[in-house]
Structure formats: structure tokens, C-alpha cells
Amino acid sequence: MTSSRFHKAAVLTSPQEPTAKPTFSIQTLPRPVPGPNELLIRLTVTSLCGSDLGMALGHMGPVGAILGHEGVGHIAGIGSNVPSQDPTVQLGQRVGVAWTRDICGVCRFCVDLAHEGETRCAEALHSGKEAYPGTFAEYTVVPLRYLARIPAAFDGVPDEEIAPILCGGVTAYKAIKGCQVTPGQWVVVSGGGGGVGALAVSFARAMGYRVIAVDAGAAKEGFCRSQGAEHYVDVTSGEDPGKKVREFTDGQGAKAVIVTATAAAAYQQAFDMLGPFGTLMCVSILPEEARATFHPLWMIDNGWTVKGSSVGTRSDILEALEFVKRRVVIPKVQWAQLEEIEELMEKLSRGQLEGKYVMKL
Incomplete structure (x- = not known):
């Protein structure tokens, strides 16, 4: 004492x-x-x-x-x-x-x-x-x-x-609000098995969205589903994550992808998961040297928006x-x-x- x-x-x-x-x-x-x-x-x-x-x-x-x-x-x-x-x-x-x-x-x-x-x-x-x-x-x-x-x-x-x-919780909540998605639409949480990600899954479900959780490893599926995810995508399974998301959304893609995973690959994969006029919401912080690339036509043709949310x-x-x-x-x-x-x-x-x-x- x-x-x-x-x-x-x-x-x-x-x-x-x-x-x-x-x-x-x-x-x-x-x-x-x-x-x-x-x-x-x-x-x-x-x-x-x-x-x-x-x-x-x-x-x-x-x-x-x-x-x-x-x-x-x-x-x-x-x-x-x-x-x-x-x-x-x-x-x-x-x-x-x-x-x-x-x-x-x-x-x-x-x-x-x-x-x-x-x-x-x-x-x-x-x-x-x-x-x-x-x-x-x-x-x-x-x-x-x-x-x-x-x-x-x-x-x-x-x-x-x-x-x-x-x-973690307010970061997840604010990021979801910032996507300005209509309840009932599909939202992807990349890193859905992590601390912020799991809270994002839970808040998104409570706010009326349909949620797809993306993470690494089959072991995280049960946890993500328990937090409110309808579907789970394991990026280590060998299947194309973007293809799986489009499959779950009847070919449309998600209206928002919220990236909480701490990997540059998660940001790169997010573009493949977005549907028309979708929003990529940046949340996780990566090392200075980490990069994701895009072509301007992706934004022009699809009407995509890339945003960042801070706590x-x-x-x-x-x-x-x-x-x-x-x-x-x-x-x-x-x-x-x-x-x-x-x-x-x-x-x-x-x-x-x-x-x-x-x-x-």
C-alpha cells in the first residue's frame, strides 16, 4: 500500500x-x-x-x-x-x-x-x-x-x-456516424476481432446496420458474430476478401468499410469491398512508411469517398x-x-x- x-x-x-x-x-x-x-x-x-x-x-x-x-x-x-x-x-x-x-x-x-x-x-x-x-x-x-x-x-x-x-468505443462510434450510411445497409469492419473493431461491429449493429466483419484467422469468427456480425471473412483463408463481401451483399459491395486493422494490406483490400458511392473510413494508425495506393478513376467512376475519423x-x-x-x-x-x-x-x-x-x- x-x-x-x-x-x-x-x-x-x-x-x-x-x-x-x-x-x-x-x-x-x-x-x-x-x-x-x-x-x-x-x-x-x-x-x-x-x-x-x-x-x-x-x-x-x-x-x-x-x-x-x-x-x-x-x-x-x-x-x-x-x-x-x-x-x-x-x-x-x-x-x-x-x-x-x-x-x-x-x-x-x-x-x-x-x-x-x-x-x-x-x-x-x-x-x-x-x-x-x-x-x-x-x-x-x-x-x-x-x-x-x-x-x-x-x-x-x-x-x-x-x-x-x-x-476505443467512441472512436468506433464516431467513425460509423461519419460514414453517413442509411440504417439497413451493409457496413464492413476490417479488423472486426480487435479491440476497436469489435466495438465497431457492436455499435454498427446497434445503430441498425448489417455488418460484415473481416479479420485474420478462423478463430475470430465466433467472437465477431457474438458482437453482431452477420458474416465473417477470414483474410487468411485464401479466398478473395473483396469477392466474399460482394457475395454477401448480392454483388453490390458495402456502403462503408471501416478499417481498424493495423495493416496497410487492410486499407488496400478495402477498395475491393466498396460498393457504388461507398465510403472508406480510416481509423487505424500505421507506421510512417506504410502506404496504400489508388487510382483517381476509382473515385471518379464509383463515387467513392475516403475519410478519416479521430476519436x-x-x-x-x-x-x-x-x-x-x-x-x-x-x-x-x-x-x-x-x-x-x-x-x-x-x-x-x-x-x-x-x-x-x-x-x-
């Missing part, structure tokens, strides 16, 4: 290089102290996101020593300026700690309210980067300006089901949580301890994790 002045954290010890094996050290560190406009959060749980692996491998630029961005906890300390700025903030309130910790509010992205540009703020601060350590720790600090409160309406949703929605706003998080509250989306949670972080990262890199792993803190 750590004293009140210290806390436990998983510290990244491996170099941030694509060929490195992520390693961590469980350390006792001084407990963070909130600044005048910040809040101290005692985290109860954090879940593991695929982006944590990408960050550890250097795919997302320099990071700090403490990763993690799917945390849930309670306010344990209040900065000196907070009461005068927002008297509704109280000790003990439940909050989420997600990827975005703060935004500038004035850049060309933030002021574009029509496109909810805050998710791409040019000056944003993120969990595990810049000034804010991540959620693989017992305590962290958050700025008041971008506090992600969990309203009392969600008191019946446990922490372990909220945590996966803060990044979601705090409002999107609450919208996504409504699905969980109604039990039409239920994250598949596997429990773990912070001390297991290296083993979980290793399995994540091999595509062996099923559902979302949540660590008690």
Missing part, C-alpha cells in the same frame, strides 16, 4: 522504436500535484487500447513514460482556481480520462464547430504525451477546461464498461455510453492487473487479445 504522497505506475522502459518489444517497470512515484486550474484524479480502472502499443513503438511521435488513455476515476484534489471558475466541481465526482486532455479552443480546427474540429486541435495535449502522464497509474491530473464528467445518469454503468468507451468529442462519449446504458452495446471486458501490462502488450502485438482488457488500479 503506497502512502498518500506516492502512487503506483507502470513506466515505459523500452525505446520508442518500431522493432522494440515494449517493456515496463512498476514503480512507486511521487503523487502528482494539480496546478491552479487542474484536478487530481484517483483512477480506479484503465483499459488497454491498441494505440498504447503504437505509442510504445514510436508510431505516434515522442511519448512520456506513463501511457494509457482509457481511465475512469474520481476527483481527489482540486486546484486553487477551480472553485471560482466552476463551483459545480466537487470531490468524489466520477470522471473519465481519455486521449484528449486539453484543447486550445481557438485554432482553425477548434473553431470549426460544423466538423467538431476539437478532436484535431492543432495545440491539443494528450494522455501519455506532452505535459500529461497517462492512465497506467493510480493518480493523474486533468485540466478543468476539458474535464470529461460522467453524469449521474450513468451511475448504473460500471467503471470497467465506461473505460473502453473513452477511446470523438466529450459529447460523442456520452452518446456512445447511452448504447451501453441501454445494454445494446456491452463491451467484452477481461480483467487484468497493472503488473500484467508487458504480457498484454505482447499479446496485443500478436493480435491475440479478445475484447478489452481492463486493469484495476
